[in-house]
Amino acid sequence: MLRLNGVSLQATVGSAQLLDNISVQINNGDRIAIIGPSGAGKSSLFRLINRLTSPSEGSIYFEQQSITEIPVLQLRQRIALVPQESKLLGMTVQDAIAYPLVLQKLSTSEISSRVTTWRSALKIPDQWLERNELQLSGGQKQLVAIARALVMQPNLLLLDEPTSALDFGTANHLLEILEQISSAGHTTIMIISHQLELIKSFANRILYLESGKLTEDVVANAVNWQKLQEKLLIAETQSTQEWS
Numbered sequence: 001m002l003r004l005n006g007v008s009l010q011a012t013v014g015s016a017q018l019l020d021n022i023s024v025q026i027n028n029g030d031r032i033a034i035i036g037p038s039g040a041g042k043s044s045l046f047r048l049i050n051r052l053t054s055p056s057e058g059s060i061y062f063e064q065q066s067i068t069e070i071p072v073l074q075l076r077q078r079i080a081l082v083p084q085e086s087k088l089l090g091m092t093v094q095d096a097i098a099y100p101l102v103l104q105k106l107s108t109s110e111i112s113s114r115v116t117t118w119r120s121a122l123k124i125p126d127q128w129l130e131r132n133e134l135q136l137s138g139g140q141k142q143l144v145a146i147a148r149a150l151v152m153q154p155n156l157l158l159l160d161e162p163t164s165a166l167d168f169g170t171a172n173h174l175l176e177i178l179e180q181i182s183s184a185g186h187t188t189i190m191i192i193s194h195q196l197e198l199i200k201s202f203a204n205r206i207l208y209l210e211s212g213k214l215t216e217d218v219v220a221n222a223v224n225w226q227k228l229q230e231k232l233l234i235a236e237t238q239s240t241q242e243w244s
């Protein structure tokens, strides 16, 4: 469904290579966890796939078509990105969740039905609906941003640390819902996460990024999670030292 051929990304400021010659194929129904230390290039990879930025080298194909040939709004309906820090653009929760469907000019009844379905799946309570983002916690905002992506029923869902601000119970519930969507065959899911304990029962495949390079692409069953956790800890300590 998604293919990256030798994709590199040059920094817009300075000369750093943020992503270096990445080639990978994502298959329909994959549940991919993208792991790697801070600054490895994980979010940059998502921005490339969603066309928020363009590769300095290489090409990206989505369902056999170069993503540059797909009108950008259409692409972002089929590939929905939930970034780490989502904004509700001054809207109430109710309006924010409905907004992508309003842009698609769907009927009022279809919009209302999809909003209700996903709101209830994610257990977003009625009391939040008239609030704006200043009246929500970080985790609540994260959940609303995920609902806003799910109502689009995208083919590919890119979630950048979706559980980082959620409590354990809510994070587990979210992963259950994502697993159901994935099992129903509707949506391929890629999740960036530092929380290996949470992600290990969800993912079927692990991509490990380090210094802009894809250094591992393994099926989840074959992963030694303890070793992976240790490797991540060492890499994170190193990257913190480089910054200090």
Ligand SMILES: Nc1ncnc2c1ncn2[C@@H]1O[C@H](COP(=O)(O)OP(=O)(O)OP(=O)(O)O)[C@@H](O)[C@H]1O
Residues within 6 Å of the ligand: 011, 012, 013, 014, 016, 018, 036, 037, 038, 039, 040, 041, 042, 043, 044, 045
């Ligand atoms: N446009 C840009 N110009 C220059 N440097 C950039 C640009 N965008 C990101 N960077 C740098 O690129 C590197 C990769 O950033 P990115 O956000 O992709 O990392 P990440 O793996 O998602 O990190 P984290 O886990 O902390 O979110 C970082 O060092 C970041 O500071």
